[in-house]
Amino acid sequence: xxxxxxxxxxxxxSRLESRGYRADVVGGPxxxxxxxxxxxxxxxxxxxxxxxxxxxxxxxKTVDTGIKHGTVSLIIGxxxxxxxxxxxxxxxxxSRHPECVTFTDRLELDLSRRDFTVNAMxxxxxxxxxxxxxxxxxxxxxxxxxxxEPELRFTEDALRILRGVRFASVLGFxxxxxxxxxxxxxxxxxxxxxxxxIFTELKKLFGGISAYRTLLEFGDVIATVIxxxxxxxxxxxxxFISADFYTRMLSLFALSVKSRPDEAFSAAMHRLKSDNPTRxxxxxxxxxxSKHTLDTPASAARLLSVLGERGALEYLKLETLLSRFGAKxxxxxxxxxxxxxxxxxxxxxxxxxxxASLGIVGKExxxxxxxxxxxxxxxxxxxxxxxxxxxxxxxxxxxxx
Ligand code: ATP
Ligand code: MG
Numbered sequence: 288x289x290x291x292x293x294x295x296x297x298x299x300x301s302r303l304e305s306r307g308y309r310a311d312v313v314g315g316p317x318x319x320x321x322x323x324x325x326x327x328x329x330x331x332x333x334x335x336x337x338x339x340x341x342x343x344x345x346x347x348k349t350v351d352t353g354i355k356h357g358t359v360s361l362i363i364g365x366x367x368x369x370x371x372x373x374x375x376x377x378x379x380x381x382s383r384h385p386e387c388v389t390f391t392d393r394l395e396l397d398l399s400r401r402d403f404t405v406n407a408m409x410x411x412x413x414x415x416x417x418x419x420x421x422x423x424x425x426x427x428x429x430x431x432x433x434x435x436e437p438e439l440r441f442t443e444d445a446l447r448i449l450r451g452v453r454f455a456s457v458l459g460f461x462x463x464x465x466x467x468x469x470x471x472x473x474x475x476x477x478x479x480x481x482x483x484x485i486f487t488e489l490k491k492l493f494g495g496i497s498a499y500r501t502l503l504e505f506g507d508v509i510a511t512v513i514x515x516x517x518x519x520x521x522x523x524x525x526x527f528i529s530a531d532f533y534t535r536m537l538s539l540f541a542l543s544v545k546s547r548p549d550e551a552f553s554a555a556m557h558r559l560k561s562d563n564p565t566r567x568x569x570x571x572x573x574x575x576x577s578k579h580t581l582d583t584p585a586s587a588a589r590l591l592s593v594l595g596e597r598g599a600l601e602y603l604k605l606e607t608l609l610s611r612f613g614a615k616x617x618x619x620x621x622x623x624x625x626x627x628x629x630x631x632x633x634x635x636x637x638x639x640x641x642x643a644s645l646g647i648v649g650k651e652x653x654x655x656x657x658x659x660x661x662x663x664x665x666x667x668x669x670x671x672x673x674x675x676x677x678x679x680x681x682x683x684x685x686x687x688x
Pocket of ligand 2: 315328
């Protein structure tokens with residue numbers, strides 16, 4: 288086996304080796320490499336203690352972010368490499384954090400604290416693959432299995448429950464029977480995990496290549512972290528697979544929550560400490576569910592006026608995933624956006640001053656502009672100065688404002 292490691296990683300490993308320590312790439316990058324994927328980052332595990340790592344790299348910028356847990360980050364060429372001393376975790380008291388961590392000089396012990404066999408392999412050019420828990424076998428068979436007893440490992444750290452489901456979804460793996468049983472049994476303990484960590488995992492889970500299959504099998508786990516989705520209803524599988532994580536998530540609320548999916552989504556996002564734009568956009572889109580057609584320029588302008596461009600595009604994606612919209616609707620909306628169809632007050636070719644010059648004052652100016660926009664959107668009046676002013680005068684004359 289020959290991993291092509293980036294030169295910075297090779298340098299880090301060989302520098303530690305030249306000072307008598309051992310260093311290996313570990314976890315995610317080894318897994319990804321064996322799967323033929325390019326790793327997104329490279330974590331390194333070493334027998335050197337944190338102070339020793341810093342001494343070896345005294346000429347390089349280091350950051351002590353995780354030093355209590357043995358992690359020194361090296362900043363090389365703008366990239367960050369985490370170098371972590373072999374460690375074993377102490378007793379877990381709160382289903383999440385070990386009471387203390389102890390450094391060790393044995394790589395096997397460091398690998399044994401890791402969550403899943405496929406995440407518990409190490410590799411270095413000198414020592415090749417270190418795989419004491421048959422991670423390679425599980426990877427070849429596409430299986431997620433805990434290192435050691437699943438119940439114990441999930442009791443130590445409940446986040447692993449959701450990580451297991453996430454890896455199954457993202458890698459398209461199945462979960463080994465005992466591991467899956469423990470996930471189902473212990474899912475309620477996810478209540479002790481922080482909202483931020485849960486949401487990070489959920490986003491990856493919903494976006495996974497096997498999310499559909501995984502949701503079918505682990506709907507109970509989703510229900511523990513999003514009770515609003517307790518009666519999970521999934522959309523058409525093919526359409527689900529071709530959607531992105533966000534539209535997938537919205538579709539689950541649209542189908543599973545019978546009354547006010549928008550409010551349910553908002554409450555769930557609030558609890559999961561989602562960022563505001565994510566929460567607001569989805570809430571607005573869900574509140575318009577089934578209310579629009581997209582068959583004429585006017586209907587496109589109306590949708591745009593309610594949701595804005597981003598919202599309208601998200602609405603299109605959602606209704607498409609729900610099989611209500613298709614290529615025709617997409618064409619209508621795309622054209623409306625391309626042609627810059629007017630849908631906001633500021634798109635009108637007249638402004639407040641023009642209306643004021645007709646002798647209209649105060650709040651009524653806004654009302655007239657809103658009526659003009661409505662008339663433009665519905666196609667009643669073209670968006671040009673003269674007809675707009677004429678229409679405004681008519682409104683005034685007929686006392687319709
Ligand atoms: P990703 O591609 O999402 O980064 P990863 O496997 O690199 O996947 P990280 O969260 O970056 O995941 O963690 C790095 C490694 O640390 C994992 O591969 C695993 O060995 C170990 N690990 C991370 N979280 C836990 C945990 N909660 N319990 C045990 N081991 C963990
Ligand atoms: Mg990682």
